[in-house]
Amino acid sequence: MTDTIEHPKLPNREQVRPDPISKGSEWTFDLIQTYDDEIAKCAEEFGLDTYPNQIEVISAEQMMDAYSSVGMPVGYHHWSFGKQFLSTSKGYQRGQMGLAYEIVINSDPCIAYLMEENTLPMQALVIAHACYGHNSFFKGNYLFRTWTDASAIIDYLVFARNYVAECEERYGVEAVEEVLDSCHALMNHGVDRYKRPPPISAAEERRRQKEREEYLQRQLNDLWRTIPKMGDDDNERERRRQRYPSEPQENILYFIEKNAPLLETWQREIIRIVRKLGQYFYPQRQTQVMNEGWASFWHYTLLHRMYEKGHVTDGFMLEFLQSHTAVTYQPPFNSPWYSGINPYTLGFNIYSDLRRMCENPTDEDREWFPDIAGGDWLETVHFAMRNFKDESFIQQFLSPKVMRDMKFFSIENDDQEDVYRVTAIHDDPGYRPLREKLARQYNLSYREPNIQVWNVDVRGDRSLTLRHIPVDRVPLGDDASEVLKHVHRLWGFDVHLESVDEGTVVAEYHCPPQELDDE
Amino acid sequence: MGMTHIVDRRLNGKNKSAVNRERFLRRYRHHIKKAVADAVQKRSITDIERGESVSIPSRDIQEPIFHHGQGGKREVVHPGNQEFVAGDEIPKPEGGGGGGSGSGQASPDGEGMDEFAFQITQDEFLDFLFDDLELPNLARKKLKDTEAFTYHRSGFTTHGIPAKLDVVRSLRGAHARRLGLSGARRRKIRELEAQLAALKEAPDDLDPAFSHADQIETLEAEIARLKANVRRIPFIDEIDLRYRQHVKKPRPATSAVMFCLMDVSGSMTQTHKDIAKRFFILLYLFLKKNYKKIDVVFIRHHTSAKEVDEEEFFYSRETGGTIVSSALKLMHKIIESRYSPDEWNIYAAQASDGDNWNDDSPICGKILAERIIPLVQYYSYVEITPQDHQMLWYEYEKIMERFPQSFAMQQIADPGEIYPVFRQLFERKAA
Numbered sequence: 049m050t051d052t053i054e055h056p057k058l059p060n061r062e063q064v065r066p067d068p069i070s071k072g073s074e075w076t077f078d079l080i081q082t083y084d085d086e087i088a089k090c091a092e093e094f095g096l097d098t099y100p101n102q103i104e105v106i107s108a109e110q111m112m113d114a115y116s117s118v119g120m121p122v123g124y125h126h127w128s129f130g131k132q133f134l135s136t137s138k139g140y141q142r143g144q145m146g147l148a149y150e151i152v153i154n155s156d157p158c159i160a161y162l163m164e165e166n167t168l169p170m171q172a173l174v175i176a177h178a179c180y181g182h183n184s185f186f187k188g189n190y191l192f193r194t195w196t197d198a199s200a201i202i203d204y205l206v207f208a209r210n211y212v213a214e215c216e217e218r219y220g221v222e223a224v225e226e227v228l229d230s231c232h233a234l235m236n237h238g239v240d241r242y243k244r245p246p247p248i249s250a251a252e253e254r255r256r257q258k259e260r261e262e263y264l265q266r267q268l269n270d271l272w273r274t275i276p277k278m279g280d281d282d283n284e285r286e287r288r289r290q291r292y293p294s295e296p297q298e299n300i301l302y303f304i305e306k307n308a309p310l311l312e313t314w315q316r317e318i319i320r321i322v323r324k325l326g327q328y329f330y331p332q333r334q335t336q337v338m339n340e341g342w343a344s345f346w347h348y349t350l351l352h353r354m355y356e357k358g359h360v361t362d363g364f365m366l367e368f369l370q371s372h373t374a375v376t377y378q379p380p381f382n383s384p385w386y387s388g389i390n391p392y393t394l395g396f397n398i399y400s401d402l403r404r405m406c407e408n409p410t411d412e413d414r415e416w417f418p419d420i421a422g423g424d425w426l427e428t429v430h431f432a433m434r435n436f437k438d439e440s441f442i443q444q445f446l447s448p449k450v451m452r453d454m455k456f457f458s459i460e461n462d463d464q465e466d467v468y469r470v471t472a473i474h475d476d477p478g479y480r481p482l483r484e485k486l487a488r489q490y491n492l493s494y495r496e497p498n499i500q501v502w503n504v505d506v507r508g509d510r511s512l513t514l515r516h517i518p519v520d521r522v523p524l525g526d527d528a529s530e531v532l533k534h535v536h537r538l539w540g541f542d543v544h545l546e547s548v549d550e551g552t553v554v555a556e557y558h559c560p561p562q563e564l565d566d567e
Numbered sequence: 568m569g570m571t572h573i574v575d576r577r578l579n580g581k582n583k584s585a586v587n588r589e590r591f592l593r594r595y596r597h598h599i600k601k602a603v604a605d606a607v608q609k610r611s612i613t614d615i616e617r618g619e620s621v622s623i624p625s626r627d628i629q630e631p632i633f634h635h636g637q638g639g640k641r642e643v644v645h646p647g648n649q650e651f652v653a654g655d656e657i658p659k660p661e662g663g664g665g666g667g668s669g670s671g672q673a674s675p676d677g678e679g680m681d682e683f684a685f686q687i688t689q690d691e692f693l694d695f696l697f698d699d700l701e702l703p704n705l706a707r708k709k710l711k712d713t714e715a716f717t718y719h720r721s722g723f724t725t726h727g728i729p730a731k732l733d734v735v736r737s738l739r740g741a742h743a744r745r746l747g748l749s750g751a752r753r754r755k756i757r758e759l760e761a762q763l764a765a766l767k768e769a770p771d772d773l774d775p776a777f778s779h780a781d782q783i784e785t786l787e788a789e790i791a792r793l794k795a796n797v798r799r800i801p802f803i804d805e806i807d808l809r810y811r812q813h814v815k816k817p818r819p820a821t822s823a824v825m826f827c828l829m830d831v832s833g834s835m836t837q838t839h840k841d842i843a844k845r846f847f848i849l850l851y852l853f854l855k856k857n858y859k860k861i862d863v864v865f866i867r868h869h870t871s872a873k874e875v876d877e878e879e880f881f882y883s884r885e886t887g888g889t890i891v892s893s894a895l896k897l898m899h900k901i902i903e904s905r906y907s908p909d910e911w912n913i914y915a916a917q918a919s920d921g922d923n924w925n926d927d928s929p930i931c932g933k934i935l936a937e938r939i940i941p942l943v944q945y946y947s948y949v950e951i952t953p954q955d956h957q958m959l960w961y962e963y964e965k966i967m968e969r970f971p972q973s974f975a976m977q978q979i980a981d982p983g984e985i986y987p988v989f990r991q992l993f994e995r996k997a998a
Contacts, residue, residue: 084571085571103571104575104576107577110579110583113582113583113584116584117584127591128591130589133587134588134591137686138684221590234632378647380649454646455649456644456645457645457648457651460640463637467658470651470655471642473648475653499633519639520640520641522636523638524634525636527631530631531632
């Protein structure tokens with residue numbers, strides 16, 4: 049989308065007579081409504097395109113509920129959500145952990161939860177952040193547009209919950225739990241990265257369930273036809289040499305759903321449900337920096353605009369800025385609070401810097417970003433929001449200034465060396481390599497091991513072989529054999545996993561474990 | 568820009584996670600049971616009845632996924648550089664790969680910690696505490712008085728009083744009946760209407776002999792007749808009516824009385840009494856889970872028995888010798904005057920250090936066997952002593968042989984054995 053966005057006329061604060069909406073910190077429904085109206089007007093000035101909002105005020109306990117179902121407003125039952133709930137509520141009760149200020153759901157209308165404990169400035173912050181920031185990101189970013197269908201998700205979740213509940217009734221809670229456990233272990237491997245999936249829809253799912261059942265059975269029968277055709281042996285040998293699938297498949301869950309020999313239809317449907325949910329979360333996993341950064345950039349910009357218009361008081365701004373600073377705080381690498389790069393900070397800094405480059409370009413900006421420096425900031429940030437994911441966003445827009453501000457440096461840890469090596473820092477020779485490394489750090493296929501379905505011994509013992517391709521010799525974690533047990537449960541026959549680095553098998557995992565061969 | 572809709576959800580159910588939480592507890596019940604058993608040992612006498620913090624080794628509840636392990640070559644970007652320049656080398660710490668992976672946020676479920684700790688409520692605590700235990704001989708109670716019935720929903724019936732009419736069910740039946748009865752006719756109507764439409768579409772023949780008018784008229788009449796027919800099917804019929812059915816189910820008597828008998832003679836030290844008290848509390852909590860109303864009768868004795876309140880029962884001290892039969896006689900008297908076995912489930916727990924006048928022990932056996940055991944559901948005896956048994960124990964052993972269903976006895980030597988012994992006494996017996 050390249051439509052031009054008209055600039056708002058920005059009055060100075062001095063020119064307006066301050067007439068704040070409220071002075072206290074207690075919120076009421078009327079006040080929330082008024083704030084939302086005014087924030088919406090500001091958002092419109094900046095051309096934020098959003099789904100309609102549905103703001104739901106909930107209690108802290110309900111927030112814990114929402115929190116522990118990974119942000120799904122409706123979910124099937126599973127013990128792991130219970131575990132999440134227990135740890136959330138414990139942390140909260142002990143005061144070790146504040147609850148998330150907000151949860152926002154990628155749906156149409158866009159559902160945002162406000163906690164009743166929040167003060168009024170916090171509610172306004174959350175409205176700006178979630179209802180206009182995240183919301184416009186959901187609606188505008190290409191990954192969300194491609195991979196999720198905001199209008200269908202709630203329906204689909206209801207469908208999924210009912211289906212799982214029905215299965216529990218028929219086949220027992222434990223049988224269903226087993227399948228879900230196994231699917232969850234593979235949830236990150238249930239997406240085709242390069243193929244666009246059809247959007248999910250509950251009605252469609254129900255309609256096609258029956259169809260699928262019949263079709264699947266037919267397909268399976270074809271694959272598993274065990275009686276060899278009479279005929280020439282050469283042909284037979286040739287067929288044995290061929291792998292199935294002929295091309296490696298990265299969507300392990302999909303492959304199992306379609307090909308596992310022994311699964312019941314309902315088990316395949318459950319795999320499908322988990323796969324579809326994985327697909328729904330897939331864009332979120334790839335746009336943390338962009339999405340949180342965008343929402344933070346907009347709560348900051350929108351509330352400042354409110355201030356300029358005289359809608360909020362100085363006290364309000366102080367409280368708001370305090371929260372904003374806390375959210376976008378980046379502890380340095382040697383701080384006890386350091387746990388990686390804060391996506392809020394990085395994203396907020398990049399968007400803010402884009403605006404700065406447009407409004408106050410320096411020579412450095414003109415050299416690094418000739419197309420952006422001195423340009424239209426609103427158009428620039430919208431373009432950046434729409435057409436990228438974290439990896440390409442950083443590659444494209446991370447400026448030397450932000451790298452300097454955040455004092456980035458990269459460290460290489462090679463297990464074949466005795467020392468860590470500082471490979472680049474925030475200086476002239478360092479900017480480009482640093483940016484490349486940081487971008488790669490957000491590449492999903494670099495963050496998560498690359499594991500694909502390699503072969504099924506269709507004519508032999510029906511075993512399934514997965515192949516792991518290590519990058520820079522990084523091996524699989526300890527969990528691998530545990531995950532393999534889950535693959536085995538779904539597949540029903542022996543499962544092998546081999547790490548193959550440049551043609552050499554460097555590690556093997558088997559389920560059931562293999563006896564050591566005689567020499 | 569769309570309208571914003573603001574909803575107050577605070578009054579909606581807040582226990583959305585209850586099922587998931589319960590699933591979690593069920594999945595790890597073995598871990599939790601162990602933690603609960605440990606907690607019972609540690610707790611002081613007065614606070615056995617509250618929730619508990621439970622810890623489970625994190626590795627037991629991890630959900631495995633494929634992830635990168637240690638090793639290989641990795642490069643990570645960090646913020647907050649102070650003095651590093653490119654090319655700097657930093658020695659690795661001795662003995663260990665170390666060097667956190669850096670990428671990714673700390674996981675919110677505390678991965679990496681050794682223990683996953685959480686709270687269970689008081690009810691859950693008791694559930695786990697008494698899991699697999701049951702009160703013996705509950706069924707023996709006669710089901711008599713009127714209040715001991717409850718009504719349960721039990722499907723639908725075709726007869727009933729108007730108050731129990733189930734509108735939805737009835738209308739659903741009516742709808743099905745109407746569809747069933749009119750199906751053939753409505754299909755016919757559709758066919759005829761299709762024909763009619765086709766005729767009306769087709770250009771009419773000029774020759775009146777071949778005009779469609781007649782056919783159209785016939786069709787229209789037939790359709791009208793069929794439609795009238797369909798309309799005559801009653802909207803609701805008596806056979807459609809469904810009533811909610813309730814059945815009366817007898818309920819076991821819900822009141823119980825628990826007799827606590829304790830020896831307070833000079834030989835019972837405060838430690839003995841603490842052990843006894845913990846045992847009684849366990850029994851009390853267990854009964855409370857099973858009965859709505861519980862009376863507790865405290866009888867203490869040395870050479871003579873006395874009914875006392877709880878405070879006096881546990882904390883006052885006496886000296887002198889021991890005549891156990893005095894307590895049994897008093898208990899019998901109290902049953903006769905206040906707790907008719909027809910209406911009460913009667914339980915008794917007796918704690919003693921086993922000391923008794925030798926002449927009295929056979930009397931105790933006789934009273935128990937003839938006057939008390941026939942009246943009670945269950946009588947348990949715990950002997951708190953690390954020493955050898957005396958007369959009373961052997962006398963009671965004979966009772967146990969005669970009444971294995973309603974009499975049980977165990978020895979407790981130190982506080983750690985209270986809970987295991989309690990479990991043994993009330994273990995669910997294979998039917």
